[in-house]
Amino acid sequence: MRFSDFQLLAAGQTLSWVGNGFQTVALAVAVVLAGGGPGDLGLVMASSIVARLACTLFGGVWADRLQPQHVMVGSDLVRLLAAGGMALMFFSDSYHLVLLCALAAISTGAASFFDPAFSSLRPLLVPPEKRQSANATLSMLQTGSQIAGPALGGVTVAAFGASAGFTVNASSFLASMVAALLLRVRAQRGERSPMLAELAAGWREIAKRDWLMFGLFGATVYHIANGVILVLVQVVAIERLGGPSAAGFIAAAEGLGGVIGAAIALRFKPRRLLRAGWLTLLLMPLWALAYVWPAELIAVIAGAIIGYAGLIFFDVAWETAIQDNVPQRMLGRVSSWDYLTSFLAMPVGNVLAGPLSAAYGTSKVLTTCAAILFLSAAAQFLVPGTRTLTRGPHTDAPAPGRPPELAESTGA
Template structure:
């Protein structure tokens, strides 16, 4: 086992996740202070969405064609250059909307290649019996970074300006790139076919497993409803629960819940892990319903902790199930299909939130969406594969191939 490789990847990716929080704050502040307003910021975000839609599946194919860390290094280099260009743009007061949209699209497109490669690389770093713990560790680090990054970014941008936020993000990509370059693990790679043929091969791996195909469609429905909820709860928090301070407390509770869920996943290792994951996801509707009743800040905070603990435990369970049961040479493509369906669904829910709340009222829409969350998760327990998929006991786990195994094609 390459413990040093695992630690390298964890350290590099944590810095990158924290750096992304700096850019999130810096981008909004920079556009607003440059006089762009909501219209410009919306166009920049839309450029990122389009790039994600176009690049995600291709990123999965290349993650399976090449050594995953090669794809990650290339992606980090592109994102480093894009973040540096943003920093220079705003440091020189040379704001250009078209250029900013292009840079945002390039950066997000590169991330669409990085994510499947990162997913394909992770199971190579630990033996099979430690995958759940490794996934829980990454989830804990990511959740903590998503809390710490924007907080640190806000302080930095307030003190030194938006350009400093972009600079920190560029440095974080450099750290991630160096970590990936130092990894010694090697993946076995099969022969290449056409791009469309390899995409179809990845989909066939999904469609022949009822637990994965059902989970993909269930998660799509889930993310549409959650996309609606994520917009409306911000409005409720600001208008009814105490304004910006309430929103901050709730966000902190969500992060705490995520850390709790990851910590539980480190210790609680049921043989039917996937079934346990879908069961814990049934806790998320409690978070949404707390905004409707009792509609008190303390109840919402409690719901956020409980719900997000269940969500992160589910994420660990699903990631581990995919790593255990999908051939390593196809992991990039399978995870890219997963990312794409989730990514398509969430913005759709965001768009629907306004019209639905205007027609039916915020409380009714939140209640209905909470019911959709519950039903989409509960329905998975009707699928035989979801109920019965069993992890090998850690003491009987089949060892993974040694990390030194080289790729078959030399790619």
């Protein structure tokens, strides 16, 4: 049986996403059991954030310079070696904070090259009319993996130790790398320019489209407010709603909501998809406000399902709009600017959560941030392109750079 390029990519990425859940659990357990505590874990996480911010834009340039799957293979290889190094460190009981921070930074830096290449590759694997379905399928797989990965990782780490979790993650990168190597699709690539010129060209591509530029600005504000919320709701769940078990139920509800949102995106295909996406994002404040009133676990669970369904539908709409309207040769750079706004804004919100809640109280801060979520999404309807952007009629021609015979065998 010959698998399509999309099926190969989906299988490889699902295994990689599940493997990342193993490393998330293994890292926290390994550092704490080694005597590192919150301070060491915070430094490791900070190293990852710095690497992400430093590498993301350059990752977008290289995704547009090379065949995207080649960038993905290189990234997976580096991450495999980094995860293997972590496994070896904790298996041999030779904990070194500086080395762990370096390995975490190397792994995250490599991921900063993988993500734009992945975004650049996706629209090449399916005909244009199937892009929304393909994006919804990948979102569903990713959301499900984010539930299954940590759950399986927790069982594995509890039974066999943290080094086993890192080993599983390393193996998942190997699976992703093999899948990328088997892809037959080829992207068209032009002449190279100096690095800074190519970065600037990516931003100019964004500035040409009002819905994209103002969408990125709105997302930056959104992510700062959401970064505050994500910290405070954990505290509320543990202190007021039932402790760790409540936090677990809420996390499961968020995952369920994401799967529902992706499933809706598989079926509901309006011509003004981007406008529908921003409308569904208006549901997210309900999740945050449920922690304030009625502040009951069942209400928070319901809000999580509804809010995250809207969030994932929006993600599918946003990715599809970019794929439909940005030239494929620029997708890596445009995606890297998109990733940068998210990764830059979220830690800012995380840092602000503590001081703001101490100064004004958790409930007031959550209510204000929920209002910011709503306004940052609602403001997009003032942008003409957001209101009018439509998905045009598609042909059955293969996407650029795809051999014609692959168009028939590829499905979402």
